[in-house]
Amino acid sequence: MKKATLAAISALALVTPALSQNEPEKALSPADIVNAAPQDDWSVIAPEDLMVMTLAPDAQDEKRQVVIQLMPAPFSQGWVDNIRTLARAQWYDGTSVNRVQDNYVVQWGDPNYDNPESGGKAKPLPDGLQVMSEGAYTATIPGWGMRRAARSVAAPATVLSDSYAQAAEFFKGWPIAIDSAPERAWPVHCYGMVGVGRNYSPDTGSGAELYTVIGHAPRHLDRNIALAGRIISGMQHLSSLPRGTGALGFYAAEEADKRTPILSIRVASDLPEAERPQFEYLSTESESFARYADARANRRDPFFIAPAGGADVCNVPVPVRPFEYADE
Amino acid sequence: MKKATLAAISALALVTPALSQNEPEKALSPADIVNAAPQDDWSVIAPEDLMVMTLAPDAQDEKRQVVIQLMPAPFSQGWVDNIRTLARAQWYDGTSVNRVQDNYVVQWGDPNYDNPESGGKAKPLPDGLQVMSEGAYTATIPGWGMRRAARSVAAPATVLSDSYAQAAEFFKGWPIAIDSAPERAWPVHCYGMVGVGRNYSPDTGSGAELYTVIGHAPRHLDRNIALAGRIISGMQHLSSLPRGTGALGFYAAEEADKRTPILSIRVASDLPEAERPQFEYLSTESESFARYADARANRRDPFFIAPAGGADVCNVPVPVRPFEYADE
Numbered sequence: 001m002k003k004a005t006l007a008a009i010s011a012l013a014l015v016t017p018a019l020s021q022n023e024p025e026k027a028l029s030p031a032d033i034v035n036a037a038p039q040d041d042w043s044v045i046a047p048e049d050l051m052v053m054t055l056a057p058d059a060q061d062e063k064r065q066v067v068i069q070l071m072p073a074p075f076s077q078g079w080v081d082n083i084r085t086l087a088r089a090q091w092y093d094g095t096s097v098n099r100v101q102d103n104y105v106v107q108w109g110d111p112n113y114d115n116p117e118s119g120g121k122a123k124p125l126p127d128g129l130q131v132m133s134e135g136a137y138t139a140t141i142p143g144w145g146m147r148r149a150a151r152s153v154a155a156p157a158t159v160l161s162d163s164y165a166q167a168a169e170f171f172k173g174w175p176i177a178i179d180s181a182p183e184r185a186w187p188v189h190c191y192g193m194v195g196v197g198r199n200y201s202p203d204t205g206s207g208a209e210l211y212t213v214i215g216h217a218p219r220h221l222d223r224n225i226a227l228a229g230r231i232i233s234g235m236q237h238l239s240s241l242p243r244g245t246g247a248l249g250f251y252a253a254e255e256a257d258k259r260t261p262i263l264s265i266r267v268a269s270d271l272p273e274a275e276r277p278q279f280e281y282l283s284t285e286s287e288s289f290a291r292y293a294d295a296r297a298n299r300r301d302p303f304f305i306a307p308a309g310g311a312d313v314c315n316v317p318v319p320v321r322p323f324e325y326a327d328e
Numbered sequence: 329m330k331k332a333t334l335a336a337i338s339a340l341a342l343v344t345p346a347l348s349q350n351e352p353e354k355a356l357s358p359a360d361i362v363n364a365a366p367q368d369d370w371s372v373i374a375p376e377d378l379m380v381m382t383l384a385p386d387a388q389d390e391k392r393q394v395v396i397q398l399m400p401a402p403f404s405q406g407w408v409d410n411i412r413t414l415a416r417a418q419w420y421d422g423t424s425v426n427r428v429q430d431n432y433v434v435q436w437g438d439p440n441y442d443n444p445e446s447g448g449k450a451k452p453l454p455d456g457l458q459v460m461s462e463g464a465y466t467a468t469i470p471g472w473g474m475r476r477a478a479r480s481v482a483a484p485a486t487v488l489s490d491s492y493a494q495a496a497e498f499f500k501g502w503p504i505a506i507d508s509a510p511e512r513a514w515p516v517h518c519y520g521m522v523g524v525g526r527n528y529s530p531d532t533g534s535g536a537e538l539y540t541v542i543g544h545a546p547r548h549l550d551r552n553i554a555l556a557g558r559i560i561s562g563m564q565h566l567s568s569l570p571r572g573t574g575a576l577g578f579y580a581a582e583e584a585d586k587r588t589p590i591l592s593i594r595v596a597s598d599l600p601e602a603e604r605p606q607f608e609y610l611s612t613e614s615e616s617f618a619r620y621a622d623a624r625a626n627r628r629d630p631f632f633i634a635p636a637g638g639a640d641v642c643n644v645p646v647p648v649r650p651f652e653y654a655d656e
Contacts, residue, residue: 223634306551
């Protein structure tokens with residue numbers, strides 16, 4: 001039987017006190033709503049879609065593990081496949097975190113890739129990687145138009161105005177942006193999203209070089225770089241790394257010792273069962289999520305005075321939590 | 329004579345190569361536009377509006393200095409006055425950074441203030457602090473309505489659609505949100521903004537407890553907490569601190585040694601002239617800024633394939649840079 005053991009949700013309220021049963025329902029905080037969601041509203045993430053990145057221990061010899069969730073179809077699947085291929089070839093092992101630019105990105109991979117601070121030779125890539133095109137930066141979702149129209153009546157809080165698209169929405173647990181003419185959708189550069197580093201066009205990157213967002217969403221990168229996943233655990237091991245002083249936040253030659261070694265990146269389904277992390281997300285098609293999104297846009301819990309009346313899609317982070325299967 | 333010595337602007341392009349003179353003008357990156365702005369488009373920040381926060385040296389014994397710019401009238405001036413009063417009473421000296429919550433805030437002040445991890449007694453505040461009301465979370469700008477109408481014709485790129493207000497704009501170098509009925513404006517919680525910690529309403533905070541945003545803009549805090557300034561230098565000394573493992577990201581009792589000591593916070597105008605940092609910002613009323621904002625919303629420089637056609641106000645950071653007066 002599946003049992004949630006930890007309800008810590010990232011990026012929630014400044015203050016989220018426990019409410020007495022006498023409080024009116026309108027005072028529920030987003031965290032309260034998430035914590036009260038029935039187990040049926042949570043969806044398990046397949047182990048094939050989880051990557052476990054193990055960094056070298058920190059200065060206090062503490063372990064550092066980062067878990068990445070790969071993006072679901074129809075988005076970015078060529079890059080997602082490449083990332084699994086690279087992990088299974090153990091290509092990432094021995095690479096490092098090479099770039100930390102404040103309010104922008106942390107980037108890892110071969111320290112000699114696209115690095116103005118390094119004159120070394122790039123590490124050869126394994127066979128079997130797909131070459132992707134810019135067309136794959138967006139996708140169409142069969143049946144999505146009708147579905148969206150239906151949902152916008154039932155759950156308007158999950159359809160958001162957006163500065164970078166006609167609207168923003170959620171799909172299978174992910175924030176996406178949508179245009180209607182032509183109808184297409186694309187994943188968005190929110191905090192913690194994982195993207196595929198690339199050089200100049202028409203190179204779209206293989207997946208060997210990855211980055212995650214550690215600041216305000218750089219949404220101008222949407223449809224210009226592929227997004228292939230997001231960090232769902234251990235983000236602090238990347239976001240709190242010392243910033244690089246070289247160009248673009250790369251560690252300069254004289255601070256190469258600040259590069260954090262990557263011991264390994266593995267597909268969770270390839271790990272022994274006891275070592276697999278297990279996560280679930282709050283279904284973005286659920287009524288609980290609609291109530292959560294509404295509460296994010298209209299904070300009525302005790303700390304708040306002026307509900308905003310709206311929300312940016314990156315300010316409605318999809319709740320994700322670890323769980324354990326209880327022994328029978 | 330004033331001379332810009334450093335053109336490093338935070339949070340700009342992923343790749344911003346030098347362009348040859350043969351490139352068409354449309355290929356200028358935001359950084360190119362800022363670097364080409366005439367000196368007349370830069371406005372000096374008064375030393376009275378700069379605060380110098382000196383943290384204890386880091387583990388490598390490197391100095392850590394953070395510079396805060398205080399917010400201009402008509403916004404938050406009661407809290408701004410309080411912060412100067414607290415600094416001049418040397419109240420902040422010996423306090424510490426007590427809370428680091430990933431993708432949210434870093435908070436500093438008395439470790440016993442509003443800290444579920446501490447049972448100690450709060451440090452007494454100096455005399456002369458103003459008690460502010462919630463009404464001061466917003467302000468009206470005399471003449472702003474007409475001015476805005478005029479500017480929206482001349483420089484549409486500086487008037488932005490917004491998920492949290494009727495529109496977002498820039499005023500004296502700061503991003504603000506605006507409503508028209510009733511006409512009012514307020515500062516916005518972008519990355520690096522400095523706010524005034526508070527307890528539950530109707531307490532609006534004194535300015536003794538401060539925080540800065542280290543993640544995606546938590547715009548739902550707008551009009552719910554006062555913003556009094558922003559970090560313009562040394563942000564990395566706060567954003568890269570280890571995250572707290574206690575409730576709300578406070579350092580838990582057993583990790584109290586992670587609190588970063590604050591040696592002093594001083595108003596720059598109180599420092600000897602040789603120790604005063606000097607900064608200038610790109611006037612948000614200038615033509616250069618309008619071109620910069622347009623380029624942020626429509627990236628046409630070589631790395632980009634699909635210009636976004638819009639921008640979030642927090643994704644158009646106002647360029648700020650240090651300068652030195654050259655010896656005559």
